[in-house]
Amino acid sequence: MLVVLLGLSVLFMVEPVVEDYPDDARVFPQLTAAVVFIGSVLLLLRNYLPEPLHMFVAESVSIASTDTSEIAEGEAEFEEPEPADENEEYTKETLGSQYGYEVNETAFMVVTAILYFVGGWAAGFLFVTPIYILGYTLWFRVNPVISVVLAVLGTVIIYLFMTYLVLPFDQGHIFDFSPFLPLLLDGVSAPIIGGGP
Amino acid sequence: MTAVEAFFEGLSIALSWPTVGWLAVGMMLGIVLGALPGIGSPVGMAIVLPLTLPLDSTAAIILLAAIYSGAMFGGSIAAILLNAPGTESAAATTLDGYPMAQNGLAKNALAIATTASALNGFAAAILLIILSPILIEVVLAFGSPEYFLLAILGISLITIVTQGSIVKGIVAGALGFMISTIGTAILSPRPRFTFGQFGLYNGIDFVAALIGMFAFAEMMKLATQKQISQSDLDIGGSVREGAKTVFKYPMTTLKSGLIGMGIGMIPGSGATTSTFVAYAEEARSSAKDGKFGDGDPRGVIAPEGANNPTVSGSLIPTLSFGIPGSGSTAVLLGGILMHGLQPGPVLFGEQLHITYALFISLFLSNVLIILVGLTVIPYASRITEIDTTLIIPMVVVLSFAGAYTLNQNWWDVGAVIVLGILGFYMVRYNYSVIAFVLGIVLGPIAEENFFRSLQISGGEYTIFVDPVNQPLSFLLSFAIFAVLFGPFLKGRAQRLLDRA
Numbered sequence: 001m002l003v004v005l006l007g008l009s010v011l012f013m014v015e016p017v018v019e020d021y022p023d024d025a026r027v028f029p030q031l032t033a034a035v036v037f038i039g040s041v042l043l044l045l046r047n048y049l050p051e052p053l054h055m056f057v058a059e060s061v062s063i064a065s066t067d068t069s070e071i072a073e074g075e076a077e078f079e080e081p082e083p084a085d086e087n088e089e090y091t092k093e094t095l096g097s098q099y100g101y102e103v104n105e106t107a108f109m110v111v112t113a114i115l116y117f118v119g120g121w122a123a124g125f126l127f128v129t130p131i132y133i134l135g136y137t138l139w140f141r142v143n144p145v146i147s148v149v150l151a152v153l154g155t156v157i158i159y160l161f162m163t164y165l166v167l168p169f170d171q172g173h174i175f176d177f178s179p180f181l182p183l184l185l186d187g188v189s190a191p192i193i194g195g196g197p
Numbered sequence: 198m199t200a201v202e203a204f205f206e207g208l209s210i211a212l213s214w215p216t217v218g219w220l221a222v223g224m225m226l227g228i229v230l231g232a233l234p235g236i237g238s239p240v241g242m243a244i245v246l247p248l249t250l251p252l253d254s255t256a257a258i259i260l261l262a263a264i265y266s267g268a269m270f271g272g273s274i275a276a277i278l279l280n281a282p283g284t285e286s287a288a289a290t291t292l293d294g295y296p297m298a299q300n301g302l303a304k305n306a307l308a309i310a311t312t313a314s315a316l317n318g319f320a321a322a323i324l325l326i327i328l329s330p331i332l333i334e335v336v337l338a339f340g341s342p343e344y345f346l347l348a349i350l351g352i353s354l355i356t357i358v359t360q361g362s363i364v365k366g367i368v369a370g371a372l373g374f375m376i377s378t379i380g381t382a383i384l385s386p387r388p389r390f391t392f393g394q395f396g397l398y399n400g401i402d403f404v405a406a407l408i409g410m411f412a413f414a415e416m417m418k419l420a421t422q423k424q425i426s427q428s429d430l431d432i433g434g435s436v437r438e439g440a441k442t443v444f445k446y447p448m449t450t451l452k453s454g455l456i457g458m459g460i461g462m463i464p465g466s467g468a469t470t471s472t473f474v475a476y477a478e479e480a481r482s483s484a485k486d487g488k489f490g491d492g493d494p495r496g497v498i499a500p501e502g503a504n505n506p507t508v509s510g511s512l513i514p515t516l517s518f519g520i521p522g523s524g525s526t527a528v529l530l531g532g533i534l535m536h537g538l539q540p541g542p543v544l545f546g547e548q549l550h551i552t553y554a555l556f557i558s559l560f561l562s563n564v565l566i567i568l569v570g571l572t573v574i575p576y577a578s579r580i581t582e583i584d585t586t587l588i589i590p591m592v593v594v595l596s597f598a599g600a601y602t603l604n605q606n607w608w609d610v611g612a613v614i615v616l617g618i619l620g621f622y623m624v625r626y627n628y629s630v631i632a633f634v635l636g637i638v639l640g641p642i643a644e645e646n647f648f649r650s651l652q653i654s655g656g657e658y659t660i661f662v663d664p665v666n667q668p669l670s671f672l673l674s675f676a677i678f679a680v681l682f683g684p685f686l687k688g689r690a691q692r693l694l695d696r697a
Contacts, residue, residue: 001622001623001626001628004619005368005372008372008375009375011390012375012378012390015389015390016389021382021387021389022382022385022387024382024384024385024648025382025384025385025387025389027648028374028378028643028644028647028648029375029378029389029390032371032372032374032375032378033371033375035367035368035371036368036371036372036375039364039365039367039368039371040368042364043362043364043365043368052689055685055689056363056364056685057362057364058362105420105421106417106418106420106421106621108420109416109417109420109589109593110417110614110618113413113593113597113614114614116593116594116597117597117610117611117614120597120610121607121610125594125597125598125601129594132590132593132594133590133591133594136586136589136590137586137587137590140586142584142586142587146587150587150590150591153591154590154591154594157594157595157598158594158598161598161602164251165250165251165602167598167601167602167605168605169598169601
C-alpha cells in the first residue's frame, strides 16, 4: 500500500514539471502529492523515527477521548482486522473445488468483474451480462434455476438502462451484435429497442 | 423570497407527486439496504446515485436522503435479530438489542428501535427547520479562504473521529485531493495527468469513485461470506409493548436525540460516534438500576434515538459548507453536486425552498418509518438470509451500468474497479476511506477556493492565518491545528504529568 502511495505521489509531483504545467494547474496537485509523499515516508520509516515524531506517526488518537494508545511496533501498515465473526472464515463450495481447484473468493470476484468490464467494452454489456451472472453464480454452485432467473433479471436491468437512458449497451468497441437484437427480441419492433449514437 | 415563502414552496414540493412517491421508494429501499449487513446506506446510495440522473434535482436529493434515513432504521433489524449491524451506526444497538431478542423480546426491541428512531427523527427535522434562519447568517459570513479551510478541517475531523493513525488519515484525505486533480485543470484549460487519454479529460467522476469505494470494495469484502448473516432466531415479544416502552423513558429519548443531532452537526462525525456516545451516556447515567448489556430497553432507545437525528444534524455541515459527516452524507453531497446544486449560500438563499423541501421530506420519511417499520417487523429477519453469491453479481452489474451512465465513459467504469480495489486495501490497512472520498468530492471546491484566496491576497499564504483581516480564517486554521495536534499534545502532557 505504501509503495503504491509513494509511486503515485512521486508521479503527481514530477509529471507537472516534466510536462511544464502552468502554475494554476500545478501547485495544488503538487502540494497534495507532497503531503501524501511525506506521510507515506513517515509511515514507512516510523520504527526509525525519533521518539516525539514516532509517537505522532504511530499513535492512535481519538477526539472522543484524550487517551492515546500506541499502535504496536511494525503493525501500523500491515495490521489486518480480525474476522468479525465465524461467517467471514467460511469457505464457499465452488465448481472449481469439485475438480480440485481452490480459488480465493475475493480474487475470483475481482477477476470476473474485470472480465465482465472488458467483455462489456468489447461486445456490449447487454450480451455479456447474462454470461457473467450465469458464470459467477454457477461457479458458486447456485441452483441453476435461480442463476437463470438472476441472469434474465440482470439483462432486463441493462436493457432498461439502454432503452430509457439511451445507452449503447448493445454495441461493443470490437464486436457489434446490435443487428442481432431484433432477432433475439422476436416480436419487438426495432425502433423502440434504443441504442446509442 | 422570504424564509416563510420558501418554507411553503418547499412544503408544496415535498408533498407533490412524484416527489412524495420517490420519498416512499427511497425510504423502503433504505430499510432493505440498511438491513443487509455489509451493504448499508453508503453502498445503496452510491448505486442509486447515477440512476437519479433523469430525475428532477429535488426529487433526486429527497430520494437519496430517504434511503439514508430508512437505512438508519433498517440497520437496527440485523443488529437486533442477528447481532450483525446492517450499518456501522447500528453497532451500538447490538449491545442490548440482541440480548433482548435472545430473551424472547425481539419484537419489543424492533418496535423500540422503530419508535425511538422515528420519534426523534421528526423532532430533529422540525428543529432543523427552526434553526435554518440562523444557519443562513453563518453561511453568508464565509468566503473563499474559509471554504478552503473548512474542506481541510472536515478531513482533519474525519481523521480524528475515525480512530487510528492521524498520518494515515491525512494521507488518505490528501490522496483524495490528488486524485480529484486528474483531468482538465479548474482555472486553466490544461489537461493534467491524462497521459494523452481523451477519456480522462473530464477527470474521474466522483460518483464513479463513490461507487468504487463503497459498492465494489464492499462486494470484495462480502465475497468471502456465505450469506449476509446466518441465524434461526425466532421473533418473539410484542410490538405494542415495545412502542410503549419508548414513552416510559422520555428523558432517555430526548437526551439521545439531542446527542445525535449535536454530534451530527460536527463536520466529520457520523452516526457511529453519536450512537455510541448516546449509549455510553445512558449507561453512565442509569448505571444504578440498569442491566446494560443484558437486554436493557434503554440500551436500544439511546442509540436508536440518536441515529436519525444525526441524519438531520449532519445535513447542516453538508448543506451549509459542503462538508459531509459520513460516507452516506458524502454520497448525498455527491448527488447534490451532480444535480447542479451548490452547497453554501445558494442553498440557503435563492434555493432555500429546495433545502426546506429536503427537511420536510425527512420529517415525512420518519412518519413512514413508523408506519412501515411496525408492520414489517414480523418478516424482518428474512432480508438478512440472502446468499451473497446472488447479491454480488447484481451489484457489480448495477455499479458498472451506473458508472457508465454518468458520462458514457469507459474510464469511469474502470475507475470503479481500480478505486474499489484501492478502497478494499485502504480498509484492510486502516486508512480512512471517508477521508479519501471526502478528498475526491471536495477536491475541486478546495482547489478553486484555494486559488481564489491566493488571487485575493496577491499570492500571500498569510490570508489563511491573518487574525486581524481574516479572523474567521484564523479561527479555522487554529481549529485545524487543534484538531490534528490537540489530542496528541494533551495525551503527551497527561503522560508527563502521570510520570511526574
